[in-house]
Amino acid sequence: MIVCHCMNITDHDIHAAIDWMRASDSDTIITPRKVYRALGKAADCGGCISLFVDVMRKNDNLGVPMHLRGLRRAATQETTHEGRR
Structure with missing residues (x-):
């Protein structure tokens, strides 16, 4: 199926x-821009971007590597009010 005409x-x-x-690279975060490149x-x-992302999501290899999951959450838990420790 043609996704981007x-x-x-x-x-x-x-x-x-x-x-x-x-x-x-098993550690890479795959984005639409990286796929285009x-x-x-x-x-x-940009009219195809929603369909493009839907097709990407159907791929089993798209997921974020397990050891990179939760990094944002861990970083926010280390800080306290206004980013100060």
Whole structure:
């Protein structure tokens, strides 16, 4: 299925890029911009971004690596009022 008509990106292209990125770096956080860059393209009009993200979410390799989950929560728990310890 064609996801982005402007850049001629298919759902297969998106899944292949995500799989390639995860295989090359298991710790990477995969974003739509990184997928576009892996494909050698850039978002043009942005009309496809919601469908693009929906296709990304269907990929099993998209998840945040387990050891990187909760980092934001841990950082906020270390600080007290107004960011002071």
